[in-house]
Structure formats: C-alpha cells, structure tokens
Amino acid sequence: MKLRLLIVDDSEDDVFLLVRTLKSGGIELEYRHVETALELMQALKSSSWDMVITDHNMVGFTSKEALQVVRKFSEDLPVIIVSGEIGEDVAVNAMYQGAQDYIMKDNLARLIPVIHREVKLNADRKAKRDAEESLQYLAYHDSLTDLVNRAEFERCLDHAVQMAKLEKQSSILMFLDLDQFKLVNDTCGHVAGDELLVKITRLLKLHTRETDTLARLGGDEFGILLNHCRKQEAVTTAERIRSEVQDCRFVWQDKPFNITISIGMAEITDQLQNHHELLSCADIACYVSKDKGRNNITWYNPNDNEFHQRRAEMQWAPKIKRAAEDDKFVLFHQPMANLQQDLGPHWEFLVRLKDDQDLVPPGAFIPAAERYNLMPIIDRWVVKHVFHFLQHSGLGYKDQGTYFINLSGSTLSDGSFFEDVKRLQEASGLLPERICFEITETAAIANLVDAVQFIEDIREKGFKFALDDFGVGLSSFSYLKTIPVDYLKIDGSFVKRMLSDPIDRGIVEACNQIGHAAGLQTIAEFVEDEATMDALRNVGVNFAQGFGIAKPGPLPTLWLDNPSDSPSPQHNANT
Structure with missing residues (x-):
C-alpha cells in the first residue's frame, strides 16, 4: 500500500x-x-x-x-x-x-x-x-455518441423558445436524419450501425460552435440548436454538413456505402409555444427533404400547404398507436359476387378507426400510417380480429368461403409478422385456406424480394394470396411470372370504363386471360352496375366487387365475443 x-x-x-x-x-x-x-x-x-x-x-x-x-x-x-x-x-x-x-x-x-x-x-x-x-x-447524454440526449435537448429548446419571446433572439433548429442508416444496420448489423453513428457524430461536431447544442435524438436522428444564428448562416452550415456527409464514404468489412443526410430547418420565433411544436416543424421539413429524393435541405414554411399536410399526418401517428392498443379500430367487410360458379362467400375485410363517436375512413389515416411505418401495427390488429371473428361468429364462416385481408409493403418486410400469423392461425384452429392475403401490385414490385419470400412462405402454410390493382404497372404481365399468387384483382380504373372505352375493355379481357392462363382466379374491382357485372361474366371473370354488388359495411351482428381475449401478437385493410 x-x-x-x-x-x-x-x-x-x-x-x-x-x-x-x-x-x-x-x-x-x-x-x-x-x-x-x-x-x-x-x-x-x-x-x-x-x-x-x-x-x-x-x-x-x-x-x-x-x-x-x-x-x-x-x-x-x-x-x-x-x-x-x-x-x-x-x-x-x-x-x-x-x-x-x-x-x-x-x-x-x-x-x-x-x-x-x-x-x-x-x-x-x-x-x-x-x-x-x-x-x-x-440522464442527460447518449451513451453511444456522448452527445446530449433528447430529453436534455428538449429542455434546451424550451429555453430557446422562451428567449425568443423575451429577447427576440434569432436561433435556428436543424433536424438531421441519415438516409442510409437502415441499409447499413440491416445488412451489416448493429455494430456497423453504431460505428456509422459515431463517425457522423465526429463530422457534426466539426460544424458546431461552442454556443450550439448538438444532440442525438434517437436512432439515426440528430438535432442541432444554433443559438444566436441568422437564417443565411444556418443554411450555409447545413449545406456544409450535407456536402461533407455526401462525400463521406463508410466501409464495413470491405462493403462501401454512400451516405447522405436529409435536413429540416425551422426558425425559433416568439410565435412558437414549446419544444414540441418546434421539433414538429423541423421534423416535417426533414420529411419533405426525404420526399424530394433525400440528401436535401428544406426550410419549414408555415404557409405552404405541403407542410400543413405533413403536420396532419404527424398528428395521426399517435392516434394510430393508441387505436391499436385500445382496440379503437373497427372491422368492416365488403362481399364479392360469384360470376361463374358458387364457391362460397368471398369477402374483403376493411378497417375503420373510431375517433370519439365517428368512424374515420382509411383514406384519412392510412397515408400517415404508411409514412411513419405504422402499417405493420394495423395489419397485425386486422389479422388478429379477422381470425377471431371467423372462429367465433357462430355463422359458419370458418368452414366455407375465402376472406381477403390487405397487407402493406412494409409489413412484408417485418421479419416477425409471418410467425405471428402462424401463431394466430394455430391458436384459432382456422383453416389457412379460408384466408387470402392481398397486396397491391405496385407495393409488391417495390418490395419484390420480401414480397416473393413472404408469399412463398405463407402459401406453403396453406394460405392464399392475391395481387391487387393488377394492370396499373407497365410490367404487370412479366411480374406475374415472378410473384406466386392465387387471385388477380383487376384494377377498377379499367373495369368502371370498360363499357364505354374499348381499350379499357381490352385491358380487362387481357388481364383475365393472362390470369386464367396462369391458373389464377380473377376478381374485377369497382363494379358499379348490373351491366358491367354481365359484361364481366361474359368475359369470364370469376368474381366481381364494388358498390354495384355491396358497399363496405359492419360485420354481422351475431358476433358478440370480445376479440381482446384471443392471443396477441405484435401488427391494414384499406378502402
């Protein structure tokens, strides 16, 4: 000693x-x-x-x-x-x-x-x-990057908002989001992702002054509070950051990645109420940067309609999460008509959101769910409740017919979704062939590798699969060789004009013939009258769906069980 x-x-x-x-x-x-x-x-x-x-x-x-x-x-x-x-x-x-x-x-x-x-x-x-x-x-710093964490950054932002009210100080918030982080994380693992975050942190520090606050807000998101900074000076700083990140090559185990960053900026004014509103403005601007093709800088403009739309979508995100947690979604269904032979009931399940006493149509909240990657949550909720309904309705649906459930492209990329479906099916005792999952043609093509793998796995288990909105893609017929499905749903934009436009009728006939040549059943969407249904029957289309057959409506009222009793995994239905 x-x-x-x-x-x-x-x-x-x-x-x-x-x-x-x-x-x-x-x-x-x-x-x-x-x-x-x-x-x-x-x-x-x-x-x-x-x-x-x-x-x-x-x-x-x-x-x-x-x-x-x-x-x-x-x-x-x-x-x-x-x-x-x-x-x-x-x-x-x-x-x-x-x-x-x-x-x-x-x-x-x-x-x-x-x-x-x-x-x-x-x-x-x-x-x-x-x-x-x-x-x-x-409690105030991020353990990986050693930067100020979100909670402390929000405190600094609130102080800046108060200073803007008291002293009319000019300060700027910069919201930064790495564009390729998920690619690095998914292909090389979390260790590589962490190394990239540390590398970007060092770069960002080079462009912050002692009076500024640099924070990691979570995941691949960073924030910079530029205190006492004019707009032009802030834009110049943002451009330097964007340019240097673009020039920054990240290599992991001999795999090179080109890294870019999207930046949203907002001025801290005396009109803002708190840090929540300020962060929302900068976050919206950052999303607009990504919409422009990423690797962009966008300044928040409160008078631009695009920003109002993004703000509305952001407000939907927490409502969607709460709706899934509190069972505030509601199942609807829309029957289809058998045109060639009676193959039992065919329905498409749809979803609505209950907001107080109103039922919100999917067009109001689905775009926000897609933008904020919340579709897997909705899809899980729908699958769980559809299985429970078919099992417990008491109307014999579990023993006959085919029931369609929409899925989003992002859900097909969710590694645990397939296992959740299998677990729910086994718990319910429902025959897999009763269920047909469907995805739009454009979503399938955009997520082709994940889509094909998921469809192959789900069909091997006994479930069916449908390709929705078929015919809108320029390469529809060629992709049909790649994507293994059981049903083709012919896009309604052609169906509703097939009696007045010979080209649309020709497209409907071609889609039907190709589908049958591939051994698939065909479904025509947007059927609005008897004349169109007769024309589709003569063409040989197997099923018709649309307001001319039945509008979407609530489930049969005999179903009184509470689906919250069924097994819960983690989580669309659209129109």
Missing part, C-alpha cells in the same frame, strides 16, 4: 515519529509536511492526497481550522486528528464537523488500522460518487 499523506504539524519531532510508525507498520509513504493554513492551502492546490493527518493544537492554528481548509477543497478527503492532548468533547465535535477519527500520540499503534480502514472507505465513497456522477451524466 502506497499512501500520499499530507501532515499538518508544527513539530518536526512529532512528524518524524509519525512517519517512522507508519513505515514500520508496512505503509509505503509519500508525504509532505506543512505547518500553517497557507501552506496547507498551497499543498491542497498543487497535488492530490489520499489522507490528511493533523495535530490538534499548533501555534496559531488548530485542527478545527485545518479541517475547514481541507473541506473547502474536498468533501471526501479523510482527515485524522493526532494529538497529545484533546478533550473528548472537542474530539467528538471535530468528528461531527467532518474528521474521520482522532488518535492520541501516545497510542500511535492504533493509527495503522485506522488508516487502512479509511483508505478502503474512501475508495468505496469514490466508487459510489463516480457511479452517481455516471448515472447523472447518462
């Missing part, structure tokens, strides 16, 4: 005796001897010490005063009083004021165990203090 000891004593002989006692007790010692308050202060300033041992009565100086000097520099540094004469009441009072112990000079043998004890206790105190300081630091 090596001890760095500061000795406060006005007697050279007593110091010599003290040092000899400690060394003979096996303590390796580095010490400094001081006699006055000034020397003590200088010693505490110039070096760090493990312990202070002080005499009680010195010329013009007491242990009480020595203790006060030490405590100005450190609350934790152990102080032991060694004295030839000290009253018990004085000693007890000294310990009350912060001394660790007192020892009589005629009993120095007791000093060795006391020192060992205090060194250990001080180490424990330091470890506890370090842990508390670390927890305190992590």
Whole structure:
C-alpha cells in the first residue's frame, strides 16, 4: 500500500515519529509536511492526497481550522486528528464537523488500522460518487455518441423558445436524419450501425460552435440548436454538413456505402409555444427533404400547404398507436359476387378507426400510417380480429368461403409478422385456406424480394394470396411470372370504363386471360352496375366487387365475443 499523506504539524519531532510508525507498520509513504493554513492551502492546490493527518493544537492554528481548509477543497478527503492532548468533547465535535477519527500520540499503534480502514472507505465513497456522477451524466447524454440526449435537448429548446419571446433572439433548429442508416444496420448489423453513428457524430461536431447544442435524438436522428444564428448562416452550415456527409464514404468489412443526410430547418420565433411544436416543424421539413429524393435541405414554411399536410399526418401517428392498443379500430367487410360458379362467400375485410363517436375512413389515416411505418401495427390488429371473428361468429364462416385481408409493403418486410400469423392461425384452429392475403401490385414490385419470400412462405402454410390493382404497372404481365399468387384483382380504373372505352375493355379481357392462363382466379374491382357485372361474366371473370354488388359495411351482428381475449401478437385493410 502506497499512501500520499499530507501532515499538518508544527513539530518536526512529532512528524518524524509519525512517519517512522507508519513505515514500520508496512505503509509505503509519500508525504509532505506543512505547518500553517497557507501552506496547507498551497499543498491542497498543487497535488492530490489520499489522507490528511493533523495535530490538534499548533501555534496559531488548530485542527478545527485545518479541517475547514481541507473541506473547502474536498468533501471526501479523510482527515485524522493526532494529538497529545484533546478533550473528548472537542474530539467528538471535530468528528461531527467532518474528521474521520482522532488518535492520541501516545497510542500511535492504533493509527495503522485506522488508516487502512479509511483508505478502503474512501475508495468505496469514490466508487459510489463516480457511479452517481455516471448515472447523472447518462440522464442527460447518449451513451453511444456522448452527445446530449433528447430529453436534455428538449429542455434546451424550451429555453430557446422562451428567449425568443423575451429577447427576440434569432436561433435556428436543424433536424438531421441519415438516409442510409437502415441499409447499413440491416445488412451489416448493429455494430456497423453504431460505428456509422459515431463517425457522423465526429463530422457534426466539426460544424458546431461552442454556443450550439448538438444532440442525438434517437436512432439515426440528430438535432442541432444554433443559438444566436441568422437564417443565411444556418443554411450555409447545413449545406456544409450535407456536402461533407455526401462525400463521406463508410466501409464495413470491405462493403462501401454512400451516405447522405436529409435536413429540416425551422426558425425559433416568439410565435412558437414549446419544444414540441418546434421539433414538429423541423421534423416535417426533414420529411419533405426525404420526399424530394433525400440528401436535401428544406426550410419549414408555415404557409405552404405541403407542410400543413405533413403536420396532419404527424398528428395521426399517435392516434394510430393508441387505436391499436385500445382496440379503437373497427372491422368492416365488403362481399364479392360469384360470376361463374358458387364457391362460397368471398369477402374483403376493411378497417375503420373510431375517433370519439365517428368512424374515420382509411383514406384519412392510412397515408400517415404508411409514412411513419405504422402499417405493420394495423395489419397485425386486422389479422388478429379477422381470425377471431371467423372462429367465433357462430355463422359458419370458418368452414366455407375465402376472406381477403390487405397487407402493406412494409409489413412484408417485418421479419416477425409471418410467425405471428402462424401463431394466430394455430391458436384459432382456422383453416389457412379460408384466408387470402392481398397486396397491391405496385407495393409488391417495390418490395419484390420480401414480397416473393413472404408469399412463398405463407402459401406453403396453406394460405392464399392475391395481387391487387393488377394492370396499373407497365410490367404487370412479366411480374406475374415472378410473384406466386392465387387471385388477380383487376384494377377498377379499367373495369368502371370498360363499357364505354374499348381499350379499357381490352385491358380487362387481357388481364383475365393472362390470369386464367396462369391458373389464377380473377376478381374485377369497382363494379358499379348490373351491366358491367354481365359484361364481366361474359368475359369470364370469376368474381366481381364494388358498390354495384355491396358497399363496405359492419360485420354481422351475431358476433358478440370480445376479440381482446384471443392471443396477441405484435401488427391494414384499406378502402
């Protein structure tokens, strides 16, 4: 044990005796001897010490005063009083004021165990203090990048909003989102993703001033609060960041990635209420940057209709999450007509959102769900409740017919969705062939690899699959060779004009013929009258769907069970 000891004593002989006692007790010692308050202060300033041992009565100086000097520099540094004469009441009072112990000079043998004890206790105190300081630091900082975290950044933003109201200060919020982070994370793993975030953090630090606040807001999102900054200066900074990130090549295990960043900017004005509104403005601007093709900078404009639309979509996001959690979605269904032979009931399940006493149509909330990657939540809710309805309706639906459930492209990329479907099917006892999942042609093509893999897996389990809106893509027929499905739903834009436009009729006939050549059943959408239905029957289309057959409506009222009792996985139906 090596001890760095500061000795406060006005007697050279007593110091010599003290040092000899400690060394003979096996303590390796580095010490400094001081006699006055000034020397003590200088010693505490110039070096760090493990312990202070002080005499009680010195010329013009007491242990009480020595203790006060030490405590100005450190609350934790152990102080032991060694004295030839000290009253018990004085000693007890000294310990009350912060001394660790007192020892009589005629009993120095007791000093060795006391020192060992205090060194250990001080180490424990330091470890506890370090842990508390670390927890305190992590409460305000991101553990990966060491940047300010979201909670602390929001506090800084609120302060900036208040300053804008009080002092008319010009400050700017910059919201930054990496464009390729998910690609790096998914293909190379989280370690690579973390390394990319650290690399971008270093780059962003080069472009922030001491007066600015740089934060990681979560995932691949960063925020920069540019205090006392004019708009043009902020735009220049943003452009430098965008340009340098674009030039930044990220290589992981010999795989190169071109990285870009989308930036949204908003001015902090006295019109803003709080950080929530401010972050929303910058976030909306960032999404517009992504819509423009990514690698862009967008300045929030409160008078632009595009920003109003984005704001409306953002307000839907928390409502969608709550609706799934609180069962505020409602199932509707739309029957189809058998045109060639009776193959039992064919329905498409649809979804509405209950907002107070109103039922919100999907066109109001589905775009927001797609933008904010919430479609898997809705899709899971629909699958769960459809399975429960078919199992418990008491109307025999589980034993006949085919029932269609819409899926989004993002759901097909959700690795756990297929397992959730299997788990629900097994729990319900429903025959897989009763269910036909469907996805639009454009969504399937946009997610082709995931779509084909999911369709193959789901059909192998016994479920069916339909390709919706078929015919709108320029390469519809060629993709039909790639995407394995059971039904083709011919896009309604051709069907509703087939009696008046020979080209549309030709497209309907071609889609039907190709579908039958591939061994598929065909369904015509947007059938609005009897004449169109007769024409489709003559063409050979198998099923018709549209307002001319039945409008979407509530499920049969005999279903009284509560679907919340069924097994819950994690989570569309559209029109």
